[in-house]
Amino acid sequence: MRNVTKDLVVEKNLQDENIDNDSIALRAENVSKIYDTSAGKVVALDKVSFTIKKGQFVSIVGPSGSGKSTVLNMVGALDRPTSGKIYIDGIDIFSMNDSEIATLRNKRIGFIFQSFNLINRTTVLKNVKLPGIIAGMSSDVADFRALKILEALGIDDKKNQKPVNLSGGQQQRVAIARSLINNPSIILADEPTGNLDTKTGDDVFAMMKNLSHKFKRTIIMVTHNPELAESTDRSIMLRDGRIEKDVIN
Amino acid sequence: MNPKDLFLLSFEALVDRKVRTLLTILMVVLGSSLVVVLNGLSAGQAAFLEKQFNTLAANVIFVGSGQRSLSSFATSSSNSLIINNVVLGKIKSLSNVGDAIPEYTGSAQVNSQGNTQRVTITSIDPTKLTEELPNLEYVDGSTVKPNDRSSAIVGDTVVNPPGASSSFVTLGQTIKATATYSDSSGKSVTIMKNFIVSGIMKPSGNNGIDRSIIVNLDAGNELLHKLNKYDQVIVVATTPDDVDTVQQELTSQFGKTLGVTTPKALMAVRVQAASGNAAFILMVGIIALVVGAVGIVTTLYNSVTERIREIGTMKAIGAQNAEILALFLVEAALIGIIGASLGLIIGIGGGYVMSIVTTTFPAGGGQPIHIPPIFAPADLLKVWLLSLGLSVLAGMYPAWKASKLSPMVALRRE
DSSP, X not given: OOOHHHHHHXXXXXXXXXXXXXXXXXXXXXXXXXXXXXXXXXXXXXXXXXXXXXXXXXEEEOXXXXXXXXXXXXXXXXXXXXXXXXEETTEEGGGSOHHHHHHHHXXXXXXXXXXXXXXXXXXXXXXXXXXXXHTTOOHHHHHHHHHHHHHHTTOGGGTTSOGGGSOHHHHHHHHHHHHHTTOOSEEEEESTTTTSOHHHHHHHHHHHHHHHHHHOOEEEEEESOHHHHHTSSEEEEEETTEEEEEEEO | OOHHHHHHHHHHHHHHTHHHHHHHXXXXXXXXXXXXXXXXXXXXXXXXXXXXXXXXOTTEEEEEOSXXXXXXXXXXXXXXXXXXXXXXXXXXXXXXXXEEEXXXXXXXXXXXTTEEEEEEEEEEOGGGHXXXXXXXXXXXXXXXXXXXXXXXXXXXXXXXXXXXSSOSOOTTOEEEEXXXXXXXXXXXXXXXXXXXXXXXXXXXXXXXXXXXXXXXXXHHHHHTTOTTOBSEEEEEESSGGGHHHHHHXXXXXXXXXXXXXXXXXXXXXXXXXXXXXXXXXXXXXXXXXXXXXXXXXXXXXXXXHHTHHHHHHHHHTTOOHHHHHHHHHHHHHHHHHHHHHHXXXXXXXXXXXXXXXXXXXXXXXXXXXXXXXXOOHHHHHHHHHHHHHHHHHHHHHHHXXXXXXXXXXXXXXX
């Protein structure tokens, strides 16, 4: 449920920064995450704040343990921060209950995983349709949308195959198609080229870049690859749970 | 997610693990079919007993001697009285007693045209047979004259033994009965007698009568070497209302030296025994079903563990906890529905097969008794619902565990 009071605060902050509220896809405010481990408390994120505009292709880079994945988990509403707030389309996502967060993930966030995370027992078409089915889309509409996206990504001929029978690049395209089915506000990609060879990785990256620039999709990509990071619109570099650099490329 | 999509996703997940799914379904099938078979046989037995007692007249009382009590339920004592004509006279003299019909019973080997079978010889005044069995009818022929020592009435099961393609005897045919007894020195003595079949009874519903050859008192006394000691007396009360009074009088006069019982009392004891038996059978069946349910827990728990990343992915793309819970519960329900339905079919078939097997190969080598199972639709529905309910219940914990998984933790799992 949308928290009106909190949204008003966000709008005020945006006005202070002279950023048009409608152009903001995501905003993180002083987000901290502290894990309790057997070795004691581990600060994974320490008051991280950033704003991402709609249509921006942002990379999050940093060494292992810098907090990249934690940021992605918070932004993707997969985990709650210890403190701080995250707004997607102006909505304070952690003011919601778990069910509302699940709906938000379904309708406003698209996920692309390093290891594709496709359901191998079912077809490519059904994998792509799945978020639509969860959203309550009718089977005909979901079919139509899924086929359009698969066609745009050049893999519509694979619609009846099982993902396990496709190449890594093709599987990642299926995952990209799945992330687009509900027309989300932001797409989160966790090392999307990490399991692919260089050539296929480049193709997948080019596809994502095309999505961002041609179709004005907001994409946040976690990567280890500095060359790919430089090819995005903006790179947020993390170190020890803090933003070390925020660079417009 | 609409129910159809939910069903299809669950069904695909089950099909994906065919062998495990089939083995789990098999466990449910075994459990539910066992309950169906046992229930069917139990219901068949209860109906059989009821039918047996319904063939008996309502105003008769069975009085057994100490030599042979009527049944294991009849009271008997080591200080028992031998029933001879003196005792018979005393019984007849009791008030409210219309008649007292003495009877010898025993076992004999009967030969007919080269075929043999072991039958019960019931030796009674043939004209009084209807006092005990008011609904007695004949397929062919008629009853034996009281003084005719060489004629016999043959029961339906003797004429048409289970599994036989032709009749064992026909009307007018001569049969040879052979009985043995031990003399005072312990030596086995064989007595043989020929009888002409003068009547063939219609199935009476009373298994004891249907398996008998009925001869007159003198013939039975001689063949079975009873020495005028009756095995039982069928006491006919003046009216059914007098049964209790006569029973009290018999007990008052003879104490525990005679075994006295009524069809009503026998029925009550047997119904009580059948109820206990049914409860035991139900427990066995439920244990089998619970074993099947444990199989479902194991299967689905393994499935949750193996599909943990899939669950994480489903949650990441927006599946609600309730939808994950429903996915696994539908899997459990599908296992239950398929298992229970197959279990019902196999149980019904198995019940009939067991009934035929017990008829063909009677326990203890005794005479075959065909007791068809009874499968009441309401009972079948109860078993089906119980199997389904237990299956869904068994799926609860794994489904709940899956639904409560943190998406982040699930996605991290290799």
